[in-house]
Amino acid sequence: MSDQGLKNLFPQDANLNRGAYKSMENEWEDWTKEGYEVRLTVELDPPGTARPDNIIAEYQVFDKVSGQMVFERDHEFNNQHGEAFERVARKNMQYYRG
Amino acid sequence: MNIDPKYIQELAELVLRCKRVVETESWDALVFVFDVSEGHMANSGFIYIGEEIIPASARITDDKMALSNKIREFQNAIFEACGHKFVQLLIQMNSAGKIHIDFEFDNPKRWNMGPANYRAMREQLRPVFN
Numbered sequence: 001m002s003d004q005g006l007k008n009l010f011p012q013d014a015n016l017n018r019g020a021y022k023s024m025e026n027e028w029e030d031w032t033k034e035g036y037e038v039r040l041t042v043e044l045d046p047p048g049t050a051r052p053d054n055i056i057a058e059y060q061v062f063d064k065v066s067g068q069m070v071f072e073r074d075h076e077f078n079n080q081h082g083e084a085f086e087r088v089a090r091k092n093m094q095y096y097r098g
Numbered sequence: 099m100n101i102d103p104k105y106i107q108e109l110a111e112l113v114l115r116c117k118r119v120v121e122t123e124s125w126d127a128l129v130f131v132f133d134v135s136e137g138h139m140a141n142s143g144f145i146y147i148g149e150e151i152i153p154a155s156a157r158i159t160d161d162k163m164a165l166s167n168k169i170r171e172f173q174n175a176i177f178e179a180c181g182h183k184f185v186q187l188l189i190q191m192n193s194a195g196k197i198h199i200d201f202e203f204d205n206p207k208r209w210n211m212g213p214a215n216y217r218a219m220r221e222q223l224r225p226v227f228n
Contacts, residue, residue, distance in 0.1 A: 020138065045162055056162055058155060071142070071216075072118075074155035076166055078137040086133075092213030 024057060024075060027087035034093040036070070037062040052079055063097055070096040099179045105172045110197045112165045113189055118145060118154040125193060127225040130156045131209040132169055132187040139166050142211050144220055151220050176201065190225035198225060
Protein backbone atom coordinates (compact mmCIF):
# COMPACT_ATOMS: atom_id res chain seq x y z
CA MET A 1 0.00 0.00 0.00
CA SER A 2 1.48 3.31 -1.05
CA ASP A 3 0.89 6.80 0.25
CA GLN A 4 -2.81 7.46 -0.20
CA GLY A 5 -2.29 11.09 -1.25
CA LEU A 6 -4.98 13.74 -0.98
CA LYS A 7 -7.78 11.39 -0.03
CA ASN A 8 -5.88 10.55 3.14
CA LEU A 9 -5.46 14.18 4.18
CA PHE A 10 -7.35 15.53 7.15
CA PRO A 11 -6.32 17.53 10.22
CA GLN A 12 -4.92 15.17 12.82
CA ASP A 13 -3.38 15.72 16.19
CA ALA A 14 0.36 15.59 15.49
CA ASN A 15 0.98 12.77 17.93
CA LEU A 16 -1.84 10.72 16.49
CA ASN A 17 -0.47 11.18 12.98
CA ARG A 18 3.03 10.15 13.98
CA GLY A 19 1.99 7.44 16.40
CA ALA A 20 -1.09 5.27 16.57
CA TYR A 21 -2.57 6.11 13.20
CA LYS A 22 0.76 5.72 11.47
CA SER A 23 1.25 2.33 13.13
CA MET A 24 -2.07 1.20 11.71
CA GLU A 25 -1.07 2.38 8.23
CA ASN A 26 2.21 0.51 8.56
CA GLU A 27 0.31 -2.63 9.53
CA TRP A 28 -1.80 -2.33 6.39
CA GLU A 29 1.36 -1.97 4.31
CA ASP A 30 2.88 -5.06 5.91
CA TRP A 31 -0.24 -7.13 5.23
CA THR A 32 0.13 -6.33 1.53
CA LYS A 33 3.87 -7.04 1.58
CA GLU A 34 3.03 -10.46 3.00
CA GLY A 35 0.80 -11.12 0.03
CA TYR A 36 -2.56 -10.37 1.57
CA GLU A 37 -5.14 -7.98 0.20
CA VAL A 38 -6.37 -5.23 2.50
CA ARG A 39 -9.75 -3.60 1.98
CA LEU A 40 -10.27 -0.60 4.16
CA THR A 41 -12.62 2.23 4.87
CA VAL A 42 -11.62 5.33 6.81
CA GLU A 43 -14.37 7.70 7.86
CA LEU A 44 -14.35 10.93 9.79
CA ASP A 45 -16.79 11.80 12.52
CA PRO A 46 -18.69 14.04 12.37
CA PRO A 47 -18.85 13.74 8.57
CA GLY A 48 -17.75 16.80 6.64
CA THR A 49 -16.12 18.54 9.57
CA ALA A 50 -12.90 20.48 9.08
CA ARG A 51 -11.22 18.77 12.00
CA PRO A 52 -12.84 15.44 12.92
CA ASP A 53 -13.41 14.42 16.53
CA ASN A 54 -13.08 10.74 15.66
CA ILE A 55 -11.41 8.70 12.97
CA ILE A 56 -12.99 5.35 12.21
CA ALA A 57 -10.98 2.77 10.32
CA GLU A 58 -12.47 -0.57 9.35
CA TYR A 59 -10.40 -3.08 7.45
CA GLN A 60 -10.57 -6.63 6.21
CA VAL A 61 -7.60 -8.78 5.28
CA PHE A 62 -8.03 -11.39 2.54
CA ASP A 63 -5.88 -14.40 1.70
CA LYS A 64 -5.30 -13.94 -2.05
CA VAL A 65 -4.88 -17.69 -2.59
CA SER A 66 -8.05 -18.88 -0.91
CA GLY A 67 -9.96 -15.65 -1.39
CA GLN A 68 -11.13 -15.91 2.20
CA MET A 69 -11.26 -13.06 4.66
CA VAL A 70 -8.87 -13.98 7.47
CA PHE A 71 -9.03 -10.93 9.70
CA GLU A 72 -11.29 -7.97 10.34
CA ARG A 73 -10.69 -5.08 12.68
CA ASP A 74 -12.42 -1.85 13.58
CA HIS A 75 -10.50 1.03 15.11
CA GLU A 76 -11.82 4.29 16.45
CA PHE A 77 -9.37 7.02 17.33
CA ASN A 78 -10.30 10.20 19.10
CA ASN A 79 -8.35 12.88 17.31
CA GLN A 80 -6.26 13.81 20.31
CA HIS A 81 -2.93 13.34 21.99
CA GLY A 82 -2.12 10.06 23.68
CA GLU A 83 -3.61 7.44 21.38
CA ALA A 84 -2.38 3.88 21.58
CA PHE A 85 -2.45 1.21 18.93
CA GLU A 86 -1.19 -2.35 19.05
CA ARG A 87 -0.59 -3.58 15.55
CA VAL A 88 -0.16 -7.06 14.13
CA ALA A 89 3.57 -7.61 13.67
CA ARG A 90 4.67 -8.50 10.15
CA LYS A 91 6.43 -11.67 11.30
CA ASN A 92 3.14 -12.93 12.70
CA MET A 93 1.02 -12.36 9.62
CA GLN A 94 1.87 -15.82 8.22
CA TYR A 95 -0.27 -17.38 10.95
CA TYR A 96 -3.44 -16.02 9.36
CA ARG A 97 -3.04 -18.07 6.19
CA GLY A 98 -5.76 -20.64 5.60
CA MET B 99 -21.24 -5.17 42.13
CA ASN B 100 -24.57 -3.61 41.23
CA ILE B 101 -24.94 -3.08 37.50
CA ASP B 102 -28.11 -1.82 35.92
CA PRO B 103 -29.31 -4.64 33.61
CA LYS B 104 -30.45 -2.04 31.09
CA TYR B 105 -26.86 -1.84 29.86
CA ILE B 106 -26.85 -5.51 28.88
CA GLN B 107 -30.07 -5.10 26.95
CA GLU B 108 -28.93 -1.90 25.26
CA LEU B 109 -25.56 -3.35 24.27
CA ALA B 110 -27.26 -6.44 22.84
CA GLU B 111 -29.65 -4.32 20.81
CA LEU B 112 -26.79 -2.25 19.41
CA VAL B 113 -24.73 -5.32 18.48
CA LEU B 114 -27.72 -6.69 16.59
CA ARG B 115 -27.77 -3.47 14.51
CA CYS B 116 -24.13 -3.80 13.44
CA LYS B 117 -23.51 -4.12 9.73
CA ARG B 118 -21.81 -7.51 9.79
CA VAL B 119 -24.51 -8.99 11.99
CA VAL B 120 -27.34 -7.58 9.91
CA GLU B 121 -25.89 -8.75 6.60
CA THR B 122 -24.99 -12.26 7.82
CA GLU B 123 -28.06 -14.40 7.46
CA SER B 124 -28.81 -17.37 9.69
CA TRP B 125 -25.98 -16.86 12.14
CA ASP B 126 -26.00 -19.12 15.18
CA ALA B 127 -23.77 -17.16 17.51
CA LEU B 128 -21.33 -14.29 17.62
CA VAL B 129 -18.57 -12.85 19.74
CA PHE B 130 -16.92 -9.46 19.81
CA VAL B 131 -13.97 -8.35 21.91
CA PHE B 132 -13.55 -4.63 22.49
CA ASP B 133 -10.23 -3.11 23.50
CA VAL B 134 -11.00 0.08 25.37
CA SER B 135 -8.43 2.71 26.32
CA GLU B 136 -8.28 6.48 26.60
CA GLY B 137 -9.08 7.94 23.22
CA HIS B 138 -9.07 4.64 21.39
CA MET B 139 -11.36 1.68 20.95
CA ALA B 140 -10.94 -1.33 18.70
CA ASN B 141 -12.84 -4.53 18.15
CA SER B 142 -12.69 -7.82 16.34
CA GLY B 143 -14.85 -10.86 16.53
CA PHE B 144 -16.37 -13.87 14.87
CA ILE B 145 -19.75 -14.87 13.56
CA TYR B 146 -20.58 -18.57 13.75
CA ILE B 147 -22.80 -20.30 11.23
CA GLY B 148 -22.72 -24.00 11.97
CA GLU B 149 -19.10 -25.04 11.46
CA GLU B 150 -18.30 -21.91 9.49
CA ILE B 151 -16.55 -19.10 11.33
CA ILE B 152 -16.46 -15.64 9.75
CA PRO B 153 -14.12 -12.89 11.00
CA ALA B 154 -16.10 -9.80 11.83
CA SER B 155 -16.06 -6.42 13.49
CA ALA B 156 -18.85 -4.39 15.05
CA ARG B 157 -20.05 -1.01 13.80
CA ILE B 158 -23.54 0.33 13.05
CA THR B 159 -23.67 1.77 9.55
CA ASP B 160 -26.07 4.64 10.11
CA ASP B 161 -25.03 5.49 13.66
CA LYS B 162 -21.28 5.03 13.74
CA MET B 163 -20.65 6.11 17.31
CA ALA B 164 -23.68 4.53 18.99
CA LEU B 165 -22.07 1.28 20.13
CA SER B 166 -18.78 2.80 21.26
CA ASN B 167 -20.61 5.57 23.12
CA LYS B 168 -22.70 2.95 24.93
CA ILE B 169 -19.57 0.98 25.81
CA ARG B 170 -17.99 4.12 27.28
CA GLU B 171 -21.19 4.73 29.24
CA PHE B 172 -21.12 1.15 30.48
CA GLN B 173 -17.44 1.48 31.38
CA ASN B 174 -18.21 4.59 33.43
CA ALA B 175 -21.10 2.84 35.20
CA ILE B 176 -18.78 -0.01 36.16
CA PHE B 177 -16.20 2.52 37.32
CA GLU B 178 -18.76 4.22 39.55
CA ALA B 179 -19.76 0.85 40.98
CA CYS B 180 -16.32 -0.50 41.76
CA GLY B 181 -13.68 2.15 41.07
CA HIS B 182 -12.06 0.29 38.16
CA LYS B 183 -12.26 0.78 34.41
CA PHE B 184 -12.30 -2.29 32.23
CA VAL B 185 -9.75 -2.52 29.43
CA GLN B 186 -11.46 -5.31 27.50
CA LEU B 187 -15.11 -6.12 27.04
CA LEU B 188 -16.39 -9.47 25.78
CA ILE B 189 -19.85 -9.78 24.26
CA GLN B 190 -21.17 -13.20 23.28
CA MET B 191 -24.64 -13.80 21.90
CA ASN B 192 -26.59 -16.54 20.22
CA SER B 193 -29.48 -16.35 17.81
CA ALA B 194 -31.89 -17.45 20.52
CA GLY B 195 -31.32 -14.11 22.22
CA LYS B 196 -28.99 -15.20 25.00
CA ILE B 197 -26.16 -12.84 25.83
CA HIS B 198 -23.06 -13.11 27.97
CA ILE B 199 -20.96 -10.09 28.85
CA ASP B 200 -17.67 -10.15 30.68
CA PHE B 201 -15.00 -7.55 31.23
CA GLU B 202 -11.35 -7.47 32.19
CA PHE B 203 -9.80 -4.82 34.41
CA ASP B 204 -6.13 -5.73 34.35
CA ASN B 205 -4.98 -7.77 31.40
CA PRO B 206 -5.57 -5.89 28.12
CA LYS B 207 -4.73 -9.03 26.14
CA ARG B 208 -6.96 -11.52 27.92
CA TRP B 209 -9.13 -12.20 24.87
CA ASN B 210 -6.74 -10.92 22.20
CA MET B 211 -7.00 -12.54 18.80
CA GLY B 212 -3.35 -12.21 17.88
CA PRO B 213 -1.71 -14.26 15.16
CA ALA B 214 -0.27 -16.83 17.54
CA ASN B 215 -3.62 -17.75 19.07
CA TYR B 216 -6.04 -16.61 16.39
CA ARG B 217 -7.26 -20.07 15.43
CA ALA B 218 -7.50 -21.22 19.02
CA MET B 219 -9.48 -18.15 20.00
CA ARG B 220 -12.04 -18.77 17.29
CA GLU B 221 -13.08 -21.85 19.23
CA GLN B 222 -12.33 -20.61 22.73
CA LEU B 223 -14.58 -17.61 22.25
CA ARG B 224 -17.44 -19.53 20.66
CA PRO B 225 -20.46 -18.83 22.88
CA VAL B 226 -21.70 -21.78 24.88
CA PHE B 227 -24.94 -21.28 26.77
CA ASN B 228 -26.29 -23.95 29.06
